[in-house]
Amino acid sequence: MFGKKKKDIKVLLVDDEVDFVNTLGQRLKMRELIVDAVYDGEQALSYIKKTEPDVIVLDLKMPGLYGIEVLREIKKFNRHIQVIVLTGHGTEKDEEDARKLGGFDFLRKPADIDLLVAKIKEAYSEKIERALTAAAYAEEGDIDTARKIIKKEE
């Protein structure tokens, strides 16, 4: 129906476990999320140069780049993209690093699907809220504040 457009949350799964990505992807699609997948960090970085997902669900231990490095590069390229780390390996140090780099949350495998979906939605809401607030400041001519909000600075 017109005027009742559902929010299309675009999620990118980054994990080298193909079976895991395929199954989780199907479950997320059944929950009305738009899902795409890549299988290592380099692929994720190429992907975001072409398409902007709203939320990335990122594994840490993958062939090639370690997940924390991938997160750093994602945030360097586009701070708007929200990143949720989902790993079977993560240490406390990884969690600390991920949060410092602007990761939205840090979950451990196997994670409950409802919890993951709730986190994805929260991350998306935060992204939209920040963009709207920044846009409102920008419209009033306060570009500095708008920039700070987007960069998530105090």
Add this chain to the structure above:
Amino acid sequence: MTENAGIFLTGGPMEANNDRLLCAAKVSFVGMILESFSHELKNHLSVIRESNGLMHDIMGVGKMDKEHVGQCREAMRSVDRQIDKSVSLISFFDDFSRGMKFAGEPCGINEAIDILLLLLHRRMSQRKVTIEKSFSNKVRTIPCNPIDLQFVVFCCIEEFMRMLGQGDSIIVKTMSSEEEVTITIMAKSHSTRPVEGGGIFPTLPLQRIVEDMGATLSRHPGHPEIELRIRRQT
């Protein structure tokens, strides 16, 4: 060939310190194998949980169409695949553990190295380095502690791993003669990175373990190749 080069330092006056170093390095090696094992297993369980969850989701939809049935079948196949992978991984881990438990029994050289390489698979694939095996079927059991053998081969692989990257490979070869078994570990790199000593335990007195095994360790200067020769009679 030059003996005792690179990581293969001899004991000398700091014997007690060397013992501690060796002990710590061995614990670290076993810890790394354990970590790799538990990580793989957790991955398999995660897929099983997601597959199970997907089937619940599909049943929750109500009437199943052809696509749903196909998805359920694939989810079941995925569970089977993960169980197979776990069983095989556990078997290798079991063999590895048995090597530690019965360290005094004759050791199947090929089998011990094969187990090590399988348990190192995740570590290698993370660096996008492949491993090639060339095992002679004439290599039979030999009186040698499998954990010591696996540890020495691991240290050699680690030394090469430092200088390898995507697309490179490590070749592990076994050969047999009347007198000895030879294990050759070689690095094949596409880049021109220099070959240096060092490795994960750069100051490790590995030579002591090698001697206990009745073996010698040598390398080609300037070539990424290490040879471990184990005498058949110790």
